[in-house]
Amino acid sequence: MTNLEKYKYDVVVIGAGGAGLRAAVEARESGLSVAIICKSLFGKAHTVMAEGGAAASMGNVNSGDNWMVHFRDTMRGGKFLNHYRMAELHAKESPDRIWELEVWGALFDRTKEGKISQRNFGGHEYPRLAHVGDRTGLELIRTMQQRIVALQQQDARDHGNAESHMKVFSELTVTEVIKENGKVAGVYGYWRESGSEVLFEAKSVIIATGGVGKTFKITSNSWEGTGDGHALALKAGANLVDMEFLQFHPTGMVWPPSVRGILVTESVRGEGGILTNNVGERFMFKYIPEVFKNIYADNEAEADRWYLDQDNNRRPPELLPRDEVARAINSEVKAGRGSEHGGVFLDVSKRLSAEVIKKRLPSMWHQFYELAGVDITKEAMEVGPTCHYVMGGVEVEPDTAAAIGVPGLFAAGEVAGGMHGSNRLGGNSLSDLLVFGRRAGMGASEYAKKNSENPVSDAALKAAAARIEAPFSRTGGENAYSLHAELQEITHNLVGIIRTGSELQEAIEKIAAIRARSANIAVAGDRKFNPGFHLAFDLDNMLLVAESTAKSAILREESRGGHTRDDFPGMNNKWRQVNHISSFDGDKVSVRAQALLPIPKELFDLFDIHELEKYMTPEEITKGGSN
Amino acid sequence: MARKLKLRIWRGDSTNGALQDVVVDANEGEVVLDVIHRVQATQMGDLAVRWNCKAGKCGSCSMEINGKPRLACMTQVSAYGDDETITVTPLRAFPVIKDLVTDVSFNYRKAMEIPSYSHPANLKPGEARMEQIDVERSQEFRKCIECFLCQDTCHVIRDHEENKKSFAGPRFFIRIAELDMHPLDTLKNRKKTAQEEHGLGMCNITKCCTEVCPEHIRITDNAIIPMKERVVDEKYDPVRWLGSKIRKREGIV
Ligand SMILES: Cc1cc2nc3c(=O)[nH]c(=O)nc-3n(C[C@H](O)[C@H](O)[C@H](O)COP(=O)(O)OP(=O)(O)OC[C@H]3O[C@@H](n4cnc5c(N)ncnc54)[C@H](O)[C@@H]3O)c2cc1C
Numbered sequence: 001m002t003n004l005e006k007y008k009y010d011v012v013v014i015g016a017g018g019a020g021l022r023a024a025v026e027a028r029e030s031g032l033s034v035a036i037i038c039k040s041l042f043g044k045a046h047t048v049m050a051e052g053g054a055a056a057s058m059g060n061v062n063s064g065d066n067w068m069v070h071f072r073d074t075m076r077g078g079k080f081l082n083h084y085r086m087a088e089l090h091a092k093e094s095p096d097r098i099w100e101l102e103v104w105g106a107l108f109d110r111t112k113e114g115k116i117s118q119r120n121f122g123g124h125e126y127p128r129l130a131h132v133g134d135r136t137g138l139e140l141i142r143t144m145q146q147r148i149v150a151l152q153q154q155d156a157r158d159h160g161n162a163e164s165h166m167k168v169f170s171e172l173t174v175t176e177v178i179k180e181n182g183k184v185a186g187v188y189g190y191w192r193e194s195g196s197e198v199l200f201e202a203k204s205v206i207i208a209t210g211g212v213g214k215t216f217k218i219t220s221n222s223w224e225g226t227g228d229g230h231a232l233a234l235k236a237g238a239n240l241v242d243m244e245f246l247q248f249h250p251t252g253m254v255w256p257p258s259v260r261g262i263l264v265t266e267s268v269r270g271e272g273g274i275l276t277n278n279v280g281e282r283f284m285f286k287y288i289p290e291v292f293k294n295i296y297a298d299n300e301a302e303a304d305r306w307y308l309d310q311d312n313n314r315r316p317p318e319l320l321p322r323d324e325v326a327r328a329i330n331s332e333v334k335a336g337r338g339s340e341h342g343g344v345f346l347d348v349s350k351r352l353s354a355e356v357i358k359k360r361l362p363s364m365w366h367q368f369y370e371l372a373g374v375d376i377t378k379e380a381m382e383v384g385p386t387c388h389y390v391m392g393g394v395e396v397e398p399d400t401a402a403a404i405g406v407p408g409l410f411a412a413g414e415v416a417g418g419m420h421g422s423n424r425l426g427g428n429s430l431s432d433l434l435v436f437g438r439r440a441g442m443g444a445s446e447y448a449k450k451n452s453e454n455p456v457s458d459a460a461l462k463a464a465a466a467r468i469e470a471p472f473s474r475t476g477g478e479n480a481y482s483l484h485a486e487l488q489e490i491t492h493n494l495v496g497i498i499r500t501g502s503e504l505q506e507a508i509e510k511i512a513a514i515r516a517r518s519a520n521i522a523v524a525g526d527r528k529f530n531p532g533f534h535l536a537f538d539l540d541n542m543l544l545v546a547e548s549t550a551k552s553a554i555l556r557e558e559s560r561g562g563h564t565r566d567d568f569p570g571m572n573n574k575w576r577q578v579n580h581i582s583s584f585d586g587d588k589v590s591v592r593a594q595a596l597l598p599i600p601k602e603l604f605d606l607f608d609i610h611e612l613e614k615y616m617t618p619e620e621i622t623k624g625g626s627n
Numbered sequence: 628m629a630r631k632l633k634l635r636i637w638r639g640d641s642t643n644g645a646l647q648d649v650v651v652d653a654n655e656g657e658v659v660l661d662v663i664h665r666v667q668a669t670q671m672g673d674l675a676v677r678w679n680c681k682a683g684k685c686g687s688c689s690m691e692i693n694g695k696p697r698l699a700c701m702t703q704v705s706a707y708g709d710d711e712t713i714t715v716t717p718l719r720a721f722p723v724i725k726d727l728v729t730d731v732s733f734n735y736r737k738a739m740e741i742p743s744y745s746h747p748a749n750l751k752p753g754e755a756r757m758e759q760i761d762v763e764r765s766q767e768f769r770k771c772i773e774c775f776l777c778q779d780t781c782h783v784i785r786d787h788e789e790n791k792k793s794f795a796g797p798r799f800f801i802r803i804a805e806l807d808m809h810p811l812d813t814l815k816n817r818k819k820t821a822q823e824e825h826g827l828g829m830c831n832i833t834k835c836c837t838e839v840c841p842e843h844i845r846i847t848d849n850a851i852i853p854m855k856e857r858v859v860d861e862k863y864d865p866v867r868w869l870g871s872k873i874r875k876r877e878g879i880v
């Protein structure tokens with residue numbers, strides 16, 4: 001251990017996506033030293049893929065918008081399972097977080113008056129998403145990356161060294177959050193390039209590692225989405241909340257295999273794309289839920305007329321909310337009416353001319369033409385649901401982003417839970433990253449200033465090192481690639497978009513079996529940039545995530561947002577009062593129910609009582625808020 | 628449907644390496660990154676390749692395919708003939724770490740050398756007003772995904788290690804242009820320092836960088852040439868220089 005590479009920082013941030021970068025900026029600006037660690041190169045985190053925009057009630061396009069409207073939309077979207085305080089902070093602070101990006105050089109699209117333009121999105125009452133064409137995530141990342149460079153240039157002027165107080169450690173994977181005396185003491189990991197190990201001693205640690213999409217077979221997520229932070233937090237003694245809730249986007253590409261899961265934007269349906277099955281039936285008419293019957297057309301003639309006259313006709317059922325469409329597609333495929341490659345057909349060519357398609361959907365035309373060899377002006381696209389976002393995550397104190405149960409540990413971004421309840425609205429993630437990234441940076445800095453150093457012991461170091469060495473010392477064991485494929489098959493088939501108790505039970509057993517086998521993974525080659533070795537660690541995280549998801553899902557006997565039980569269709573107001581808390585004892589994940597905090601009166605009163613009656617029990621309504 | 632694809636992959640590290648031939652299944656519609664991943668999963672568990680989004684959005688999977696700088700996730704296998712061997716090699720302008728992965732830290736050092744955006748001191752958050760038409764010029768450059776393919780192809784540094792010290796490269800010429808054309812940036816003399824400190828003068832407008840850019844950013848036409856022209860203008864025409872700075876300020880209301 002004498003030549004181990006060691007660093008000491010006030011704050012360590014794991015993750016360089018939107019949340020991690022915003023947290024790092026905040027911690028550095030408060031005067032502390034900061035390390036930013038990420039698995040990819042700096043500036044390439046998954047956040048760059050976000051397209052649509054960041055939701056903030058600036059009211060630039062419709063002045064009727066304000067934080068209260070945004071708060072209501074977010075709670076409705078999450079079917080009232082959200083942590084009210086997170087939704088409140090998010091709605092109140094998002095505009096400032098967007099404006100501040102402009103001070104750092106971001107260039108959003110503009111309105112005629114020269115303000116930041118805002119676009120409509122599902123579930124948002126007013127045009128609310130600040131955007132830059134279809135590359136808003138890239139703009140967010142680049143702006144904060146450049147802000148970090150600016151702070152480093154300032155350090156170079158003040159201290160003679162750009163990296164004296166803030167340094168990015170890219171292509172480094174964290175394998176463990178180390179605690180001493182019950183408090184965070186640092187993190188341990190390995191350079192992906194060389195395989196050699198690194199210790200960071202730190203007073204506080206912020207987890208901002210993003211999502212879990214790679215646990216599933218079909219996903220819109222990048223390879224980084226292996227649930228590392230979820231697992232790191234669990235192993236450090238923190239809780240995960242509501243891991244049963246996953247958002248499946250209804251339209252991902254399904255063919256060719258190389259592009260399976262890549263997002264097909266909602267605007268294709270908005271522009272008139274229709275969904276059909278393999279017998280040519282426009283099936284969405286069969287799937288209009290009772291509560292939507294008055295606003296969605298039940299026949300093709302009316303649905304078609306809607307595109308020309310929206311005042312006198314009901315909307316086509318292709319435009320139902322994301323979860324409804326995703327479930328419908330899933331049912332068609334399960335009933336054997338799917339396309340050759342397990343999707344359904346989305347066709348815009350019959351309604352619009354080639355010219356208009358290329359003008360209104362340029363990137364989609366390009367995406368299908370380049371990657372699938374499909375000319376969407378002439379033929380249908382094959383589409384199917386794709387795993388898009390995890391609502392569940394680390395249980396945190398809303399104001400400080402402190403992970404509950406582990407002093408010195410903080411979490412923000414997709415890895416944190418609570419904010420979005422059972423279903424996230426489009427655009428609410430990017431603003432979530434900024435609001436809670438900043439709060440995590442503040443929380444971690446405050447903690448670091450109040451607490452003295454907490455050195456890492458030799459025993460802890462040895463244990464962390466032994467875990468990294470283990471797969472190399474085995475020969476002829478399991479292959480990480482095949483185990484990963486098996487896990488994805490199980491989650492896809494048994495913990496996917498539609499669930500049943502018996503299948504979830506089967507999944508729990510099968511995931512445990514894979515986990516047992518994974519203890520025997522052997523890695524070929526040496527440590528130098530060895531993807532087989534990297535996957536061995538990622539897989540361990542995905543297994544814990546899958547276990548937590550399956551075990552939470554089997555307990556929730558209702559259907560709500562991103563959790564659909566075939567054996568318990570429909571929402572049950574009793575379940576609205578319950579969060580599922582996952583914890584880990586070193587061997588297995590256990591899940592328990594925990595009561596949601598009641599919504600305080602001033603927030604309760606923002607809603608129409610009749611709306612609340614759809615979600616709350618009569619007792620809750622009579623109480624009318626907590627105070 | 629699946630066919631046997633002949634793939635020739637450069638394997639090695641900074642000390643030595645060689646091309647290795649493999650035969651791998653390729654399915655309809657696959658991109659080069661897919662077959663590389665298949666080789667990794669079935670034949671060479673420790674083959675190093677960098678990637679992230681697999682959707683052409685992060686700029687991680689840059690390599691040279693049959694000698695051309697390309698994104699492996701956006702290059703269809705079917706673009707090559709049935710009997711053609713596809714040769715994949717690491718970016719030539721940067722030092723190899725292992726196999727297809729190179730050390731691109733040069734680019735991050737260059738990013739550090741360019742003075743950052745400077746916001747008007749009196750303009751508070753939320754007060755900025757800019758016309759769409761004025762932000763569009765810089766927005767074109769902000770589409771950059773930092774794949775560094777333009778840097779790789781630029782002959783000034785491709786085979787000339789000695790030029791790296793004084794040449795920022797096309798990626799950073801568009802960064803300077805972006806800031807220079809930013810309606811609110813207050814820092815002066817960006818074009819001049821591009822010329823004097825970042826090596827703009829060494830570029831002889833071959834346009835190779837524009838040709839490889841996967842984001843179709845018109846690096847030469849919209850960034851390099853206008854900056855070069857205006858550097859010349861400004862040297863001889865102080866009034867015009869003043870004019871351009873005044874126009875730039877118009878964005879602030
Ligand atoms: C195609 C697509 C489009 C989307 N569009 C939108 C949109 O329009 N609006 C919106 O609001 N949301 C959108 N989302 C969702 C949103 O992009 C994500 O939820 C968000 O970017 C997550 O950001 P993050 O900062 O939490 O983490 P990420 O951006 O995922 O970053 C995670 C970081 O953690 C690092 N990391 C992970 N594990 C480790 C480890 N073990 N050690 C070290 N580092 C580690 C990674 O390297 C990375 O730097 C979209 C998502 C997708 C897939």
Ligand code: SF4
Nearest residue numbers: 781830832833834836
């Ligand atoms: S145009 Fe200039 S920067 Fe671009 S490749 Fe040629 S010499 Fe390099």
Ligand code: SF4
Nearest residue numbers: 771772774775777840
């Ligand atoms: S300018 Fe184009 S080629 Fe150069 S790094 Fe950016 S995206 Fe890549």
Ligand code: FES
Nearest residue numbers: 679681686688700
């Ligand atoms: S993997 Fe992101 S651009 Fe190819």
